[in-house]
Amino acid sequence: MALRTVVYNVTRNPELSSGGALVHAPIIPVQGEAREVHEDIAGEHMLINIGPQHPATHGVLRLVLELDGETVVRCIPHIGYLHSSFEKLGEYRDWNQIVPLTDRMDYLAPLIYNCAYAMAVEKMMGIEVTERCKVVRVMCMELDRIFSHLLWLGTTGIDLGAFTVFLYTFQQREKIYDLHEKLTGARITTSSTRIGGMMADLPAGWVEDLSQFLDGFIPVLDEVDTLLTNNAIWIGRTQDVGGISGADAINWGLSGPNLRASGVSYDVRKDRPYYDYETYDFDVPVGEHGDIYDRYLCRMEEMRQSVRILRQAIDRLPGGPINVDDPRVILPPKTAAMNDMESMIHHFKLVMEGVRAPVGESWFSVESSKGELGMYVVSDGGSKPVRWRVRGPSFINIAALPHMIEGALLSDVIAVNASLDIVLGEIDR
Amino acid sequence: MSNDGFKKGLDSLDQGPAPSDAPEDGAPPPAGDLPPHPSVDALRAEFGAGVLRHELVAGDEHIVYIPPQRAAEILGWLRDQQGYDFLQDLTAIDYGGGRMIQVVYQLWSIERKLNLRVKCELPLDALEIDTVYFLWRAADWLEREVYDMFGVVFRGHPDLRRILMPYNYAEGHPLRKDFPLRGRFSRAEQTRRALSMKTEDHYSPQELEMAHALGQTMPDPFSPADQAEQGQFGGMGGGG
Numbered sequence: 001m002a003l004r005t006v007v008y009n010v011t012r013n014p015e016l017s018s019g020g021a022l023v024h025a026p027i028i029p030v031q032g033e034a035r036e037v038h039e040d041i042a043g044e045h046m047l048i049n050i051g052p053q054h055p056a057t058h059g060v061l062r063l064v065l066e067l068d069g070e071t072v073v074r075c076i077p078h079i080g081y082l083h084s085s086f087e088k089l090g091e092y093r094d095w096n097q098i099v100p101l102t103d104r105m106d107y108l109a110p111l112i113y114n115c116a117y118a119m120a121v122e123k124m125m126g127i128e129v130t131e132r133c134k135v136v137r138v139m140c141m142e143l144d145r146i147f148s149h150l151l152w153l154g155t156t157g158i159d160l161g162a163f164t165v166f167l168y169t170f171q172q173r174e175k176i177y178d179l180h181e182k183l184t185g186a187r188i189t190t191s192s193t194r195i196g197g198m199m200a201d202l203p204a205g206w207v208e209d210l211s212q213f214l215d216g217f218i219p220v221l222d223e224v225d226t227l228l229t230n231n232a233i234w235i236g237r238t239q240d241v242g243g244i245s246g247a248d249a250i251n252w253g254l255s256g257p258n259l260r261a262s263g264v265s266y267d268v269r270k271d272r273p274y275y276d277y278e279t280y281d282f283d284v285p286v287g288e289h290g291d292i293y294d295r296y297l298c299r300m301e302e303m304r305q306s307v308r309i310l311r312q313a314i315d316r317l318p319g320g321p322i323n324v325d326d327p328r329v330i331l332p333p334k335t336a337a338m339n340d341m342e343s344m345i346h347h348f349k350l351v352m353e354g355v356r357a358p359v360g361e362s363w364f365s366v367e368s369s370k371g372e373l374g375m376y377v378v379s380d381g382g383s384k385p386v387r388w389r390v391r392g393p394s395f396i397n398i399a400a401l402p403h404m405i406e407g408a409l410l411s412d413v414i415a416v417n418a419s420l421d422i423v424l425g426e427i428d429r
Numbered sequence: 430m431s432n433d434g435f436k437k438g439l440d441s442l443d444q445g446p447a448p449s450d451a452p453e454d455g456a457p458p459p460a461g462d463l464p465p466h467p468s469v470d471a472l473r474a475e476f477g478a479g480v481l482r483h484e485l486v487a488g489d490e491h492i493v494y495i496p497p498q499r500a501a502e503i504l505g506w507l508r509d510q511q512g513y514d515f516l517q518d519l520t521a522i523d524y525g526g527g528r529m530i531q532v533v534y535q536l537w538s539i540e541r542k543l544n545l546r547v548k549c550e551l552p553l554d555a556l557e558i559d560t561v562y563f564l565w566r567a568a569d570w571l572e573r574e575v576y577d578m579f580g581v582v583f584r585g586h587p588d589l590r591r592i593l594m595p596y597n598y599a600e601g602h603p604l605r606k607d608f609p610l611r612g613r614f615s616r617a618e619q620t621r622r623a624l625s626m627k628t629e630d631h632y633s634p635q636e637l638e639m640a641h642a643l644g645q646t647m648p649d650p651f652s653p654a655d656q657a658e659q660g661q662f663g664g665m666g667g668g669g
Contacts, residue, residue: 076636080594
């Protein structure tokens with residue numbers, strides 16, 4: 001009878017990673033224990049269904065797995081349980097009314113989505129926002145990158161059994177929620193941008209609050225780092241699990257930390273800089289092995305880099321108006337609308353018809369916390385879009401999940417799924 | 430007057446959005462002399478008539494129109510010879526009014542740091558184009574989404590089925606301009622269909638085939654009894 005050897009890698013050698021490179025982890029290496037298993041035990045396959053309402057699917061993802069013992073033979077993901085047809089709804093709304101739809105997609109980083117959408121429409125209309133608005137939007141986007149990575153860190157910790165991390169990260173997220181609330185009046189559904197500027201300028205004291213948050217945040221990040229980075233269980237569950245090569249990652253269209261963990265240094269902020277990102281001093285962390293551990297390291301370092309960018313943004317925040325002086329898109333001040341005929345007409349037309357974009361289109365992308373977030377807007381000259389399309393990074397990242405987990409163990413499915421940092425609101429749209 | 434506008438708005442919910450007033454091809458007029466794009470010049474040199482039009486929009490975004498019959502060939506050449514290794518996006522646009530549906534490929538070259546947008550126009554009575562699944566795996570779900578939302582069939586795609594809408598969705602393709610916002614069926618009919626879904630409706634044909642081969646019955650993902658049977662895989666509320 002055919003025999004095959006199964007090595008139980010519970011006590012794997014942590015000093016050697018998949019590529020043979022030395023990983024400095026202070027753990028005593030223990031030899032793996034080999035057992036022999038009869039081939040025919042593995043003959044019976046089983047089909048199981050994870051989700052759509054399973055806490056480790058981070059929403060309503062559903063995976064149908066064909067298992068051979070504990071090994072995944074095939075994985076078929078099902079999505080669409082949260083489908084709200086945002087893109088169709090957008091065709092019935094004027095350009096500014098779409099902003100609230102954008103933050104309902106990625107409710108873990110709503111400001112990035114608000115900004116990306118407004119930037120795409122502004123690019124199509126040829127509007128250059130004010131210097132102050134640029135810096136404020138950079139602040140918003142970097143703050144929400146931290147916001148989203150913290151949720152990823154906490155929930156991934158829970159998925160892999162490290163509950164403490166969750167408490168640390170959610171305490172910090174609560175502070176960012178407060179910053180959101182002060183800035184926009186809402187904690188999750190921020191809807192803060194408008195075509196040509198922001199809903200409102202920064203409230204008094206907000207920059208000081210942000211600065212205070214950053215001072216308290218780095219020590220907490222260091223503590224989490226101590227809890228996880230050299231943790232034997234964490235390393236055992238993440239190193240060499242769910243790996244994907246750089247070439248494969250490009251071919252599957254992965255982006256963001258998932259792509260960079262595989263050694264491809266593609267970051268929209270560096271490669272197609274917007275809002276003067278080329279003048280900020282920051283590094284883009286790039287991994288080597290493409291496994292869960294490298295994705296974790298990339299995100300940890302990205303949070304530190306975001307703090308760097310935020311500090312520079314606070315230093316350079318210029319004065320001046322937050323909104324462009326363009327009657328096509330921005331309401332005139334109330335006093336002008338009451339006293340000046342022309343301003344009143346602009347006010348009336350903007351309120352009654354909304355912003356009118358000229359014929360054209362633009363595909364514009366920013367580096368979101370989860371990857372490359374593309375916004376494609378097409379206008380026929382009216383006040384509503386012909387097409388508003390979102391290239392959601394999670395949608396494309398999760399498509400590669402079967403490729404990463406086929407051949408892995410069932411328990412790794414949860415780990416790999418968590419490591420991709422998906423948000424179902426944006427996958428299902 | 431405002432009442433008329435309101436009524437018109439309500440009607441449009443049932444009739445679908447009004448067709449676009451844009452020019453016949455739905456594209457903006459080209460802006461005089463276009464700045465050169467290295468890949469467009471190379472495309473012209475290689476394929477000649479394969480480049481139908483070249484446009485520049487939003488300041489620096491180049492669009493190339495190519496015939497849909499040669500789409501896979503030209504896109505494959507762009508990937509292999511011009512280094513467009515990253516498929517950023519694949520989507521479609523319907524301008525309504527019986528105009529052609531545009532399939533849009535947004536390409537990026539990581540090496541050369543270059544963008545190029547490629548468009549193919551498909552007439553409504555022949556919504557078929559070759560798949561690019563074998564060039565970029567990223568196209569797998571993106572093509573399924575375009576099929577689901579616009580009804581464009583990608584020839585050669587190994588697993589072309591609906592992705593966001595249910596597998597047995599019978600009302601058509603939602604992002605088409607002739608699709609009303611509230612759907613084609615009445616509310617009563619939509620509710621009846623939602624309630625009468627069977628277990629088999631939640632699974633793809635491939636999975637049903639696998640279950641049949643394994644001699645297994647399929648658990649209903651929405652039945653509390655079946656979820657309890659699955660132990661930890663059911664019964665709890667949705668996570669983050």
